[in-house]
Structures are given as C-alpha cells and as structure tokens.
Amino acid sequence: MDMLAVQLKQDTHCTVKDLAIEHGVSARTIARDIALMREQGMQIDADRGRGGGVRLDQNWGVGRMNLAYPEAVDLLISIAVAEQMNSPLFLASLGSVRRQLVASFSPEKRKQVDRLQSRIMIGVTASTYVQASANTPPKRVVQALHQAFVAQEVLAIRYQREDGDVSERDVEPHYLLLKYPIWYVVCFDHLRKAPRTFRCDRILAANMTGARFPLLPKEEFRASFVDNDLSM
Numbered sequence: 001m002d003m004l005a006v007q008l009k010q011d012t013h014c015t016v017k018d019l020a021i022e023h024g025v026s027a028r029t030i031a032r033d034i035a036l037m038r039e040q041g042m043q044i045d046a047d048r049g050r051g052g053g054v055r056l057d058q059n060w061g062v063g064r065m066n067l068a069y070p071e072a073v074d075l076l077i078s079i080a081v082a083e084q085m086n087s088p089l090f091l092a093s094l095g096s097v098r099r100q101l102v103a104s105f106s107p108e109k110r111k112q113v114d115r116l117q118s119r120i121m122i123g124v125t126a127s128t129y130v131q132a133s134a135n136t137p138p139k140r141v142v143q144a145l146h147q148a149f150v151a152q153e154v155l156a157i158r159y160q161r162e163d164g165d166v167s168e169r170d171v172e173p174h175y176l177l178l179k180y181p182i183w184y185v186v187c188f189d190h191l192r193k194a195p196r197t198f199r200c201d202r203i204l205a206a207n208m209t210g211a212r213f214p215l216l217p218k219e220e221f222r223a224s225f226v227d228n229d230l231s232m
Contacts, residue, residue: 004033015053069109072101073146080117081178112150115215119149121186121225123179133162134182135201144206145185149173154190154211158204166204167191172213175221186224188216197224 004019016034020027034054038044046054067075079098102110126134148155155173160166171187178184182199189196218225 004030004037014055019054067101070143070147072104073113073150074143076101076113076116076150077120077146077176080120081122083117084120084122109151112152116150119175119215121175121177123177126179126182130179130182137183137201137203138205141203141206142200144208145173145200145203148206148208149176149185151208152213152215154209154213156207156209157198158206159198160202160204162202170209171196171198172216174216175218177224186221188213188220195221195224 004023016027016030019030023030034044044054076098079094079101082094083098102113105113144155147153152172154170156168156170158166158168169189169191171185171189173185173187175186176183177186177197182201184197184199185203186195186197188194
C-alpha cells in the first residue's frame, strides 16, 4: 500500500484498472486499498466519467512526518546552526519548523530545547591543518552527544588526543562550537574538574549516564571562547 500511495502522489492520472495490471492484483484489491488509505486520512481525489482516474493530493504528507526523539533533536540542532549562521537563504521557514518540532515535545523536553540556539556557537573556519586531520565521528557518538547536550546530561566518553593518548572521562556538554567543518563540544570535565573543549571527531565512544547537570553561564568558559576567537 505504501508503494501505491507513492505512485498516486507522483502520477497525475491513474485508473484502477491500470493500477491493478501494474501491481498484478485485481481491481477489487486496488479499490479496497484505496478505501483503506482514505480511512487513514489520505486525501485521494477521483475523476468521474469515462477515462477517469484516482490521485493522491500532492500536498498530502506535509506535516505528517513522524520523527523519533533522537531524530528530532538532530533536526533541531541543525536548524539552530542554520539560524546562528544567519543566512537569509535558509531562514524563510526554519522558525516555523522549529516551533512545530518543539510543540511536539512534552512540556519538560520543551523547556530543555528552549535555550538550544544560545548554546550553539559559530567560530571561524578551521585551519587547513586541522581540516586535514578531520574524521567523521561515529553515528552513535553523535546521537549520544546531541541527546546529552539537549537534556543537560553527563556524558561518559572515551577521547583520543592529537598525540594518540586515550582517556576515559565524564563530561558536561554545555555548549557546541562549530569551526567549519569541525565540531567541538565545550564541557565541564569531571576528570580535570575544569572547563575543557573536545573535538567531536576524536570522541571514540559516548554513553549517557543519566546524571543531570545545571547549565553554567558562558562566563565560566571564557578561556575556551577566547581561545576560539569568540566574543562573549
């Protein structure tokens, strides 16, 4: 039935008979599937008379996309980045999309993402030297980092420094910093008991701990922002 819905949306004119032949089923089966699709709320129009056909409204499906919470978080962060970059080409509908996403969250999660944009910083483009050493972080690491960032939850990470040394530490991901194309996470590091900045592509593993942390003001991370040529 999903394939039938896609075809009805793409084709401007399909008769029940033609659909039955193409899908190798009876016209009665196609009619039954169309009836079920209508019951599910799909807007299917029918042209009456000789040569008439059926089609799915071209606008059907807009606003009906169901996202898992991690997917919604990833999309929210992407929207926040685009808004921070202040490009008029991409800002036309982003505010509306963000509001609709946030509205789909529970009241508790709505509060957690309310200040999302102010916690994402855009810095200068990374040097060619830094870009040359960049890697793509594992998807599981990115998802855990995004969720911990939004939920203000302590993250247990395994981190590899530039010299190859690997350490295990618990961090509080307070701010995200993009120095295109490199992402950094500005944290309070429990191991050093001080603010630290970590390159996201050097995080080898990340797991949420369930422990929450209060958001610290940017002034607590002044050194990290100054080092990255960011104004407070």
